[in-house]
Amino acid sequence: MEHNAARSEQKSGPYGAQQKDTTRGVGNASSTAAMSESVERGKEAIATAASDAMNSAGSDLQSLRQDFNSLKDTVTKFVTDASGEAAKSAREVTSHMAGQVSEVASGLADKGAEMAGAVSGQAKTFASELETMARRNPLGAIAGAVVVGLLIGSMGRRS
Numbered sequence: 001m002e003h004n005a006a007r008s009e010q011k012s013g014p015y016g017a018q019q020k021d022t023t024r025g026v027g028n029a030s031s032t033a034a035m036s037e038s039v040e041r042g043k044e045a046i047a048t049a050a051s052d053a054m055n056s057a058g059s060d061l062q063s064l065r066q067d068f069n070s071l072k073d074t075v076t077k078f079v080t081d082a083s084g085e086a087a088k089s090a091r092e093v094t095s096h097m098a099g100q101v102s103e104v105a106s107g108l109a110d111k112g113a114e115m116a117g118a119v120s121g122q123a124k125t126f127a128s129e130l131e132t133m134a135r136r137n138p139l140g141a142i143a144g145a146v147v148v149g150l151l152i153g154s155m156g157r158r159s
Contacts, residue, residue, distance in 0.1 A: 134141035 130141075
């Protein structure tokens, strides 16, 4: 058909006269209509495929958003739970440490009180011994007091 449309052929009639081919115009019009119809069907197929692809992409995007939001909620819950557990552990450790420090401080206070009591008892015993010595030997007590006073005085001058 294209061959007929591309060039005009002349045919010889039964008496040798030349005639023009008139079928060329009819074939050309029907092929143009078929091509137009084929192009329209192609356009419709492409539009349908594009619409289906857009719908599929939209539903995939919506599904992806839902999955992302679910993941975000899961991570938020995990972080909240983990921080709660960390705070609970910190409170327990702090409480335990405070208990131990309290026990040690109480022990030190008790030992300090015992030592203070012992020192106080020894000081009282020493004071009573000095008093007894001073009653038995008053001149020796006065001489000892003078010596101690001189030592304290000489120490005060040096500094």
